[in-house]
Amino acid sequence: MKLNGKVALVTGGTRGIGYATTLLFCKEGAKVAITGRSERQGRKAIIELKKEGFRDVVFIQGDVSKSVDAKRMIEITVKQFGQLDILVNNAGIWIGGTVETASEADWDKVIDVNLKGTFLCSKFALPYLKKTKGAIVNTASIAGLVADVESIPYCASKGGVVLLTKAMALDHAKEGIRVNCVCPGYVMTPMLEQEMLEEDVPKSGPDREKYLKEIAELHPIGRIGEPEEVAKTVLFLASNDSSFITGTALTVDGGYIAQ
Numbered sequence: 001m002k003l004n005g006k007v008a009l010v011t012g013g014t015r016g017i018g019y020a021t022t023l024l025f026c027k028e029g030a031k032v033a034i035t036g037r038s039e040r041q042g043r044k045a046i047i048e049l050k051k052e053g054f055r056d057v058v059f060i061q062g063d064v065s066k067s068v069d070a071k072r073m074i075e076i077t078v079k080q081f082g083q084l085d086i087l088v089n090n091a092g093i094w095i096g097g098t099v100e101t102a103s104e105a106d107w108d109k110v111i112d113v114n115l116k117g118t119f120l121c122s123k124f125a126l127p128y129l130k131k132t133k134g135a136i137v138n139t140a141s142i143a144g145l146v147a148d149v150e151s152i153p154y155c156a157s158k159g160g161v162v163l164l165t166k167a168m169a170l171d172h173a174k175e176g177i178r179v180n181c182v183c184p185g186y187v188m189t190p191m192l193e194q195e196m197l198e199e200d201v202p203k204s205g206p207d208r209e210k211y212l213k214e215i216a217e218l219h220p221i222g223r224i225g226e227p228e229e230v231a232k233t234v235l236f237l238a239s240n241d242s243s244f245i246t247g248t249a250l251t252v253d254g255g256y257i258a259q
């Protein structure tokens with residue numbers, strides 16, 4: 001097992017890519033704390049993980065964009081499991097809009113969760129990661145590498161995550177801490193469902209099929225990604241398999257940005 005004896009905190013681990021990462025980490029022997037704002041979603045995730053036979057899992061309710069919550073998440077993880085080896089800054093939200101249509105509140109919300117949340121959790125995790133010579137894996141996006149239309153706050157936040165990753169990698173390399181990020185293409189998760197809802201795509205029927213086909217065709221591989229495919233890449237960057245890799249932004253995008 002690749003993470004035997006390791007302790008990980010996965011923000012936004014209650015569903016989607018974060019949940020797939022948590023499940024894979026558990027299968028690889030890690031003890032995992034997951035976070036999210038919804039208590040109900042968190043409890044559901046823990047029940048599912050326990051059903052799979054994993055007992056060393058804990059849910060910590062909190063908002064990564066709030067300093068007190070971010071600090072508390074890290075402290076509870078260490079109190080519960082004794083150390084911290086891996087931080088996965090995965091919690092994220094998507095709100096669309098151009099500079100003209102996105103409100104100031106939309107901008108603040110997306111930047112606060114996606115970018116500031118990554119900064120805050122990393123800040124409070126670093127003292128513990130220094131002790132274990134741990135790893136940070138941030139979830140950026142293809143939208144942090146290439147622009148998309150009507151996604152101003154999201155692109156700005158994810159572009160920030162990519163450079164935050166690289167700058168942190170430089171600052172902490174000598175301390176034995178590796179910092180990398182994954183840049184997924186479109187992945188079938190509740191976030192994509194929410195994006196479709198906002199774009200008035202029906203929940204079923206030919207219009208939904210057409211929309212999903214168009215999204216799939218944006219990727220040279222010709223399909224939308226699965227959360228488990230991103231999770232495997234996060235595992236690679238979190239584990240010793242990537243021991244000489246730091247400061248990288250690894251695409252998991254079916255060739256999207258190779259075009």
Ligand SMILES: NC(=O)c1ccc[n+]([C@@H]2O[C@H](COP(=O)([O-])OP(=O)(O)OC[C@H]3O[C@@H](n4cnc5c(N)ncnc54)[C@H](OP(=O)(O)O)[C@@H]3O)[C@@H](O)[C@H]2O)c1
Binds near residue numbers: 011063113142
């Ligand atoms: N799906 C895609 O196509 C795609 C593509 C590229 C990158 N990504 C990135 O991958 C990451 C995971 O996305 P996903 O698709 O798995 O999304 P998702 O299914 O919507 O899950 C998001 C997770 O983040 C949590 N979260 C959101 N805001 C939070 C906050 N302020 N504090 C703490 N937790 C919060 C959510 O729980 P609560 O709502 O209960 O807080 C949930 O657990 C995000 O960073 C996203 O930007 C996704």
